Structures are given as C-alpha cells and as structure tokens.
Amino acid sequence: MLNFILRRSLILIPFLFLISIISFTVIQLPPGTYVDTYVNNLKLQGGTVSEEQKASIEAMYGLDKPMAVQYGLWITNIILRGNFGNSFRYNRPVTDILQERIPRTVSISLVSIFLTWLIAVPLGILSAVKQYSFWDHLFTFISLLGLAVPGFLLALILMYAVYAQTGWMISGLFSPEFRSEPWSVAKFTDMLKNIWLPLLVLSITGVAGIIRVLRASLLDELNKQYVTTARAKGLSEWQLILQYPIRIAINPLISTLGWMLPAVVGGEIVISKVLNLPTTGPVLLEATTAQDMYLAGGIVMILSLLTVIGTFISDILLAVNDPRIRMN
Amino acid sequence: MEKVDQLDRQADKQGWGNAQAPTADRSRSAMNDRSAQLNQRYRRNKARRQILAEQLYGASQYQLMRVKFKKHRVAMLSLYLLGIFYFVAIFAEFMVPYTTTQRFEEAIYASPTQIHLFDAEGKLTTPFFYSSKSKIDTATFRYEPVIDDAATVNRIQFFAQGEPYKVLGIIPLNRRLYAVEGEQPLFLLGADQLGRDLLSRIIYASRVSLFVGFGGVIISFFLGILLGGISGFAGGVVDVVIQRLIELLMSIPQIPLWLALSAAIPTEWTGIQTYFAITLVLSLVGWTGLARVVRGKILSLREEDYVTAARISSASNMAIIFRHLLPGITSYLVVHVTISIPYMILGETTLSFLGLGIRAPDVSWGTLLQQAQDVVVITNYPWLLLPAVFVVAAVILFNFIGDGLRDAADPYAR
Numbered sequence: 001m002l003n004f005i006l007r008r009s010l011i012l013i014p015f016l017f018l019i020s021i022i023s024f025t026v027i028q029l030p031p032g033t034y035v036d037t038y039v040n041n042l043k044l045q046g047g048t049v050s051e052e053q054k055a056s057i058e059a060m061y062g063l064d065k066p067m068a069v070q071y072g073l074w075i076t077n078i079i080l081r082g083n084f085g086n087s088f089r090y091n092r093p094v095t096d097i098l099q100e101r102i103p104r105t106v107s108i109s110l111v112s113i114f115l116t117w118l119i120a121v122p123l124g125i126l127s128a129v130k131q132y133s134f135w136d137h138l139f140t141f142i143s144l145l146g147l148a149v150p151g152f153l154l155a156l157i158l159m160y161a162v163y164a165q166t167g168w169m170i171s172g173l174f175s176p177e178f179r180s181e182p183w184s185v186a187k188f189t190d191m192l193k194n195i196w197l198p199l200l201v202l203s204i205t206g207v208a209g210i211i212r213v214l215r216a217s218l219l220d221e222l223n224k225q226y227v228t229t230a231r232a233k234g235l236s237e238w239q240l241i242l243q244y245p246i247r248i249a250i251n252p253l254i255s256t257l258g259w260m261l262p263a264v265v266g267g268e269i270v271i272s273k274v275l276n277l278p279t280t281g282p283v284l285l286e287a288t289t290a291q292d293m294y295l296a297g298g299i300v301m302i303l304s305l306l307t308v309i310g311t312f313i314s315d316i317l318l319a320v321n322d323p324r325i326r327m328n
Numbered sequence: 329m330e331k332v333d334q335l336d337r338q339a340d341k342q343g344w345g346n347a348q349a350p351t352a353d354r355s356r357s358a359m360n361d362r363s364a365q366l367n368q369r370y371r372r373n374k375a376r377r378q379i380l381a382e383q384l385y386g387a388s389q390y391q392l393m394r395v396k397f398k399k400h401r402v403a404m405l406s407l408y409l410l411g412i413f414y415f416v417a418i419f420a421e422f423m424v425p426y427t428t429t430q431r432f433e434e435a436i437y438a439s440p441t442q443i444h445l446f447d448a449e450g451k452l453t454t455p456f457f458y459s460s461k462s463k464i465d466t467a468t469f470r471y472e473p474v475i476d477d478a479a480t481v482n483r484i485q486f487f488a489q490g491e492p493y494k495v496l497g498i499i500p501l502n503r504r505l506y507a508v509e510g511e512q513p514l515f516l517l518g519a520d521q522l523g524r525d526l527l528s529r530i531i532y533a534s535r536v537s538l539f540v541g542f543g544g545v546i547i548s549f550f551l552g553i554l555l556g557g558i559s560g561f562a563g564g565v566v567d568v569v570i571q572r573l574i575e576l577l578m579s580i581p582q583i584p585l586w587l588a589l590s591a592a593i594p595t596e597w598t599g600i601q602t603y604f605a606i607t608l609v610l611s612l613v614g615w616t617g618l619a620r621v622v623r624g625k626i627l628s629l630r631e632e633d634y635v636t637a638a639r640i641s642s643a644s645n646m647a648i649i650f651r652h653l654l655p656g657i658t659s660y661l662v663v664h665v666t667i668s669i670p671y672m673i674l675g676e677t678t679l680s681f682l683g684l685g686i687r688a689p690d691v692s693w694g695t696l697l698q699q700a701q702d703v704v705v706i707t708n709y710p711w712l713l714l715p716a717v718f719v720v721a722a723v724i725l726f727n728f729i730g731d732g733l734r735d736a737a738d739p740y741a742r
Contacts, residue, residue, distance in 0.1 A: 011572065014572070015572075015576050015579075018576055019576075019580065022580070022585075026585075026588040026589070026592075029588075029589070029591070029592035030591060030592050031594060144724060144727060145720075145724075147723075147727065148670070148720050148723040148724045148727065149720055150674050150677060150678055150719070152678060152681055153697070153716050153719070153720075156700065156701070156703075156706070156716075157713070157716075159703050160703055160707060160710075160713070163704075163707055164707055169703060258578070258579060259578065261579070261581075262578070262579060262580060262581035262582060263581075265581040265583075265584075266581040266582055266583030266584060267583070269581075269583050269584055269587070270583060270678055270681075270682065273682060274701065284584060284587060284588075285587065285682060285683075285684075288587050288588055288590070288591035288684060289591065289683065289684070291591060293591075296587075296588050296591065297588070299584060300584045300585060300588050303581050303584050304579075304580040304581065304584075304585075307579055307580065307581050308576070308579045308580070311579040
C-alpha cells in the first residue's frame with residue numbers, strides 16, 4: 001500500500017510542475033506585458049504612472065529578463081512566500097483574493113459532490129434492479145436532460161421559476177443585511193435559502209453520469225453466480241442486493257471522483273457568474289476580461305492543483321478499497 | 329423485398345392458418361383461429377428474416393451498420409430533424425425576413441406577434457396580424473405591445489420578393505420564405521432590447537453554433553487519433569508519457585482553462601477569427617477522450633495476425649497504423665465524433681454566454697442567451713430564453729443519433 005502511494009506521489013510531482021507551467025503560459029498569453037496592461041488600465045481611470053513606478057514593477061516581476069527567469073521568479077515567490085503577484089483590477093495581492101474565494105468554491109464543490117452521490121446512488125440502484133421499468137426510463141430521460149442542459153441554463157431557469165412563483169430573488173450567498181455580520185444561526189438559515197439552488201444545479205449535472213455508471217456496473221454484478229447462490233439460500237431481495245453486489249458495484253464510483261471534481265469546479269465557476277456567488281467564478285471572469293493575468297493565472301493554478309490532488313486522493317481511496325489495484 | 333412479398337402470397341395461397349374447420353365448441357374454434365394467426369405470422373417473419381439474413385450474408389460492416397441504424401427509429405427521426413436544423417442554418421438568408429442587426433425602434437422587447445387566420449367576420453383568410461407598437465408601461469416599467477385603434481391588417485406573404493441577397497454568398501435571389509407587405513415588422517418569436525427579430529437572430533446564430541462543433545471535432549479528432557494511435561502502437565515510454573499527459577489534461581478543470589485561454593484572443597479580431605480561435609481552444613482540451621478510445625482499441629488490435637503479417641512484409645509503422653489498424657476502429661471513431669459534437673456546441677454556448685466567445689455583432693446561441701442573464705428581464709420577456717430550446721434540442725438530437733450509431737456499430741448488440 002505504502003509502495004502504491006509512493007509511486008502515485010512520484011507521478012504527482014511532474015503534474016504539479018506542468019500545471020505551474022500551464023498557468024504561467026496563461027499569464028503570458030495576452031499581448032503586451034503586465035506593465036503595459038497596468039499602465040493602460042490606470043490611464044483609463046485617469047491616473048498616470050511615473051517611470052520609477054514602471055521600473056519598480058518591471059523589477060518585481062523581472063519583466064526585462066528572459067522567460068525562464070521570469071517563471072523562476074514567479075514560482076519561487078509562490079512557493080517560498082506565498083506571493084502570487086498583484087491584481088491591479090482589485091488593487092490587492094492575489095493571495096488575499098485567493099484566500100477569500102477559493103475555500104468557498106471548494107466547499108460548494110465538495111458539498112455538491114456529496115449531494116450528487118446522495119441523489120444518484122439510490123436512483124442508480126433502482127434503475128438497475130428494476131431494469132426497463134417506468135422508473136428506469138424516467139431516470140434515463142432525466143439523465144439525458146442533465147447531459148443536454150448546460151448548468152448555467154438550469155440555474156437561470158430555476159432562478160426564473162423561483163422568482164416568478166414566490167418573488168424571491170436568489171442572488172449571492174447572503175441577503176444584504178447579513179453580508180458583514182459574523183456567523184450566527186440566522187445568517188446560516190439565510191444562507192440555506194440561497195445556497196440550495198447552486199448546490200442542486202451542480203448536483204443534477206453530475207447525477208446523470210453517476211446513475212449511468214452505477215446502473216451499468218450493478219447490472220453486470222446482478223447476473224453473477226454469487227447473487228444466484230445468495231438468492232437460492234433465501235436472502236430477501238433487498239438484503240441480498242445491499243449486502244453483496246452493491247459493495248462491488250460502488251467501486252467505479254470512487255474513480256468517478258476523478259472526472260467529477262474538474263467538472264464540478266468548472267460548473268461552479270459558470271454558475272457563480274449567473275447566481276452572483278462571491279466565489280472564484282466572477283473574479284476569474286473579471287480577471288480574464290480585464291486581462292488581469294496574475295490573478296487569472298493564480299486561480300487557474302490553484303483550482304487545477306486542487307483537482308489534481310483530489311484525483312490523487314480518489315486513486316488512493318480506490319486502492320484502499322480494491323486490492324486488485326494496489327497489487328497491480 | 330419482392331421475394332418476401334412473394335413468400336407471403338405463397339403462404340396465403342397454401343392456406344396456412346385459414347382455420348375454418350367447423351367445431352362445436354365456439355371458444356375452441358376462437359382459440360384455433362388465434363393460434364393459426366400466430367402461426368401464420370411466425371412463418372412470415374421467419375421467411376422474411378431468412379431472406380434478410382441471406383442478403384446481409386455478404387454485406388460489409390458499413391452496410392450492416394446502415395441496416396441496423398435504420399431500424400433505430402428515434403435515431404432516424406433525430407437524423408431527419410437535425411438535417412432540417414442544418415438546412416435552415418445554411419439557407420438562413422432565405423428562411424428569415426430580417427438580418428441580425430436590423431432594428432425596429434418601435435418594437436423594443438416586442439412580444440411574439442399574434443398571427444390571425446380568421447378575419448373580423450370569422451372568415452378564413454391568409455395569415456395576417458395587426459400593427460402594434462411597443463410602449464413602456466409607466467406603472468411597471470415594462471414594454472407592452474399596444475395595438476393601434478385603427479388596427480391595420482398586415483398580410484404575411486410567402487416566397488415574397490424583397491431586398492436582393494446572395495445565398496451562401498453565391499446564388500443571387502430576392503425571394504424569402506415569408507415577408508410582410510408594408511412597414512410593420514413581424515416577430516414570430518418576439519424581439520430583443522434593441523427591437524431586433526429574435527427568430528432571425530436565432531437562425532443566423534445557428535450557423536455559428538451548429539458548425540463550431542465540426543471545426544473543433546476535426547482538430548481534436550486529428551490530435552486524438554495521432555496521439556492515441558502512437559501511444560497504443562508504440563507502447564513503452566512514449567505510451568506512459570502520452571497517458572500521463574492525458575491524465576493531467578483530464579484532471580485539470582476545463583472551464584477555467586478555456587476562460588483563461590480565450591482571454592488571449594485579441595479584441596480587435598474579426599468574428600471569423602474569433603470563431604476559429606474558439607474552436608481551437610475547445611479542441612485543445614477535447615482530444616483526450618478520443619485518444620483513450622483509440623489507444624485501447626489499437627492495443628487490442630496490434631496483436632492480431634494480420635498486423636504481424638503487415639510487419640513481416642516490412643510495412644512502416646505509420647502505414648500499419650493508418651492502413652491496417654485505423655480502418656478496424658473507424659466505426660468507433662464515427663460514434664465518438666457524433667457524441668463529441670454536442671459537447672463542442674455546449675462549450676461554445678457557455679463561453680459565449682460568459683462573454684468570452686463570439687463577440688457582437690456576430691451572433692451565436694450563447695451570445696443570444698447573454699441577454700437573458702437577468703432574472704427580471706426573463707420574467708418580463710420570457711421569450712428571450714428561447715435560444716436555449718434550440719441548444720438543448722440540438723444536443724439531445726446529437727445524443728440520440730450517437731446512441732443509434734453506437735448500437736449499430738457494436739457487432740455484439742442484439
């Protein structure tokens with residue numbers, strides 16, 4: 001087992017390196033250097049920049065040096081000092097913004113993955129056990145809709161439905177009066193009023209895939225001999241299903257974490273724009289449209305790091321659960 | 329098929345199942361009737377199946393696929409419907425009366441025009457509608473259509489003459505599918521905040537949205553086959569490196585990457601250039617799935633005898649991959665492409681919706697949905713959500729066709 005974890009972690013290192021390269025490329029992509037964009041932006045707002053200021057920024061990011069040195073400077077700043085550079089759009093260090101926004105994105109993503117399983121596992125079992133029944137067809141249809149309707153659309157439609165029916169406008173995480181309040185029961189219930197919609201939308205987009213995977217793997221198991229044996233011994237149908245085939249059929253679900261994480265994190269970004277959530281989504285969008293690239297690159301990097309690490313954890317979980325994989 | 333009919337007639341002549349034997353027991357005779365009918369049907373079907381089997385005995389894989397696909401009713405229906413989508417998109421200039429930028433200042437947020445078929449006396453006439461103007465309601469600040477008191481009747485003309493234009497930029501024409509006499513505009517699906525016809529815009533937008541898939545799929549198809557093929561065929565270190573690269577690309581969240589990459593598209597680019605940049609962005613991340621499929625198939629095929637034979641006759645590696653291995657998996661490739669086009673469409677829609685894709689004045693379904701971002705606007709003018717219906721319909725149709733193709737391509741399916 002230790003051997004397996006070690007082998008996987010060794011793969012992780014080049015991954016992290018490549019991600020940092022990709023993020024750095026993202027920062028470099030827009031035409032012109034950071035200073036040009038910075039100066040332009042200030043001019044648009046009516047400000048001016050002195051030559052010394054320009055020079056100090058150039059020195060800070062090493063903009064006059066070759067690309068490799070710039071990358072080295074950027075990455076050592078991140079690793080040693082946790083300094084991702086500055087965002088001129090928000091006039092704050094990128095690290096500050098990341099600390100504020102990333103935990104929200106991560107927790108919304110994790111909760112919605114949990115919810116996805118909570119919804120999808122019973123439905124998947126039901127469609128496998130009652131194959132070709134009304135329910136099976138219904139869930140297949142809903143899965144298809146979940147695949148075809150993009151998350152932002154679902155969010156818009158639900159928002160519209162809620163607003164048209166009740167006049168309650170879901171926007172952001174908290175109502176205005178709670179925004180600067182410390183945590184309390186009232187604030188929490190206020191959050192629940194808003195947060196159910198993004199959670200629901202994110203889970204529904206994932207549910208479709210999980211139902212399909214679980215249905216297929218459970219159908220495979222149900223035809224095996226040990227199921228027949230257990231049935232012959234007189235186990236009740238539900239006890240039989242829950243005790244044996246489910247435990248094997250659930251394995252592929254752990255590996256679905258690998259593709260669910262990136263999908264959910266990406267979906268969260270789009271939905272948070274529609275629902276005006278104070279997470280990474282709106283910040284990333286604003287950063288990309290304003291070409292505030294240190295911020296954009298930082299967000300891309302942290303989110304990618306987190307999903308890659310999440311995939312790594314799901315691999316280990318799978319190995320813990322399935323001896324065939326850890327023996328390899 | 330003539331042969332089958334012949335057999336059917338033969339069966340009827342020989343009197344299979346013409347059970348008219350008099351029996352005392354009525355119920356028993358009814359049962360005999362029934363069983364005779366079933367027997368007859370069984371024999372007919374059996375004969376039909378036999379002939380079909382004989383016809384298909386020497387059929388190529390593609391003939392088999394076509395026969396199987398045609399039996400898949402949902403997939404066939406989807407194919408026809410999607411064909412209509414593409415037809416309308418290609419001949420957009422002919423299909424709709426207005427262009428994407430034509431404004432009607434008195435029709436801001438005009439609701440879908442009500443078409444009448446019966447005139448005031450209740451007589452059936454050609455379709456017409458009453459003139460109306462959009463006026464803001466001072467109480468709700470909502471634009472409402474106001475029908476003039478002296479309601480003038482506007483007739484809809486089919487294949488009407490109008491401004492000359494060129495179909496696909498080549499064929500000059502001046503007739504359109506429908507148009508209105510006079511100045512009053514017709515909005516079958518309503519108008520937007522600048523008084524532009526939503527239907528015209530949706531149909532012009534479908535050009536971008538429906539074809540964005542192809543460009544992206546071609547590029548990711550090429551990348552996927554090349555890298556997947558090499559990975560599966562070469563094995564060893566090359567395989568490991570490509571596999572790790574795929575794993576990495578798959579575990580990075582795509583949407584932030586798309587957003588960041590599309591920020592690199594310079595704002596002064598034209599619509600067409602942006603369009604190609606978007607397809608490129610979409611396909612750079614989209615080839616991984618196909619590469620995995622190709623690798624898996626090649627891995628299992630490369631141990632086959634015919635590959636060894638090719639290698640012994642000193643065929644080059646590339647020749648083996650492209651001449652001998654790829655034809656064996658073409659059916660899987662076709663299926664995969666059909667399934668990946670809708671994802672490209674969704675990707676473009678999402679990017680454009682967020683304002684990072686196609687830019688005005690060019691339109692795509694995503695840019696049209698941008699106007700529907702505000703819930704208050706949707707509540708007042710719900711028809712602005714209609715482009716979404718087209719997106720979802722296109723994606724579902726592609727999925728149905730993909731399902732049909734997958735079943736047809738699978739030699740072990742029933």
